Amino acid sequence: MVAIIDPDEDLVRRVGQGDPAAAQALVARKLPRILALAQRMLGDAVEAEDVAQETMFKAWKQAPRWTPGQARFDTWLHRVALNLCYDRLRRRREIPTQTPPDRPDEGPAPDRGLMAAETGLRVGQALSRLPDRQREAVVLCHYQELSNIEAAALMEISVEALESLLSRGRRALRQSLSDLAPRAPAAALRGEAR
């Protein structure tokens, strides 16, 4: 069995021992990442906060009994967050009146230009219109920057199936955003989110 190198291993061990500095460092490292994942999966700021909070609470419970070498902590955290997101997406489908908001609330953005804000909103809308699995593939590979192997393992599919989901997702996004591409200014299109 190949040993898994986990960059979070030491931090998680210290969190498990009750080190408050380690807890702060882990929150700084993981909370924005998990919040972004939930926001992009759910397209709802309030639900995303709930998911991020619940995920971190589970991380606190897991830290004291975390066994290094079995999996990367970040991958485990993504699995927990994705499960929570899917629970909520399933609930939405079961209760059709509670449809997700069409426009994700991204909070105030005073330093962003109007065009960039508009582009961001449009991208968020286009993402939320993708089928769940395509959205998950795009979010994991593009935004969360997981490797194809990690993303495929998280989604419990083959790398080939992941590539197919990614291709279809990106094609649909390109189609939805086709009117933006030619007129989008370079400044608005450069990686603000990464």
Place this chain on the structure above:
Amino acid sequence: MKAQRLHALAEAYGADLRRWPASERAFAESLIAADPSLKAVLDEAAALDALLDAAPAPAPSAALVAKVLAAAPKARRPRLHLDRIALYMGAGWAAAACAGVVAGVGLTSELTANERADAVLYQSSLTGVDDTEVLR
């Protein structure tokens, strides 16, 4: 065939080769180096990447950070386990009581053995006189 694979990979992973499978990066670089016109494939993917990156990630609110940190595991302080102390004390008392009983029983049997031996000797001395008298 190779150009087709390049297309498929750019379609799936975008233009940034860091997102590509590690095993395919060198392949893409060598292919583009050999035929620079294929760079257009990556440029097309880069346009969508740029759009996707225009959607900002939300920053966690201070309230959320505080709530999460408040629930973080705390270092365990050495606690005074009164229940365990009571248990150990009880066990100690019980052991002392048992030892007392054992010692008491031992001492009593020792003492009664001596007494009994004396009584037997006394009785035998008495009967000894009678026997001498009878024999005589």
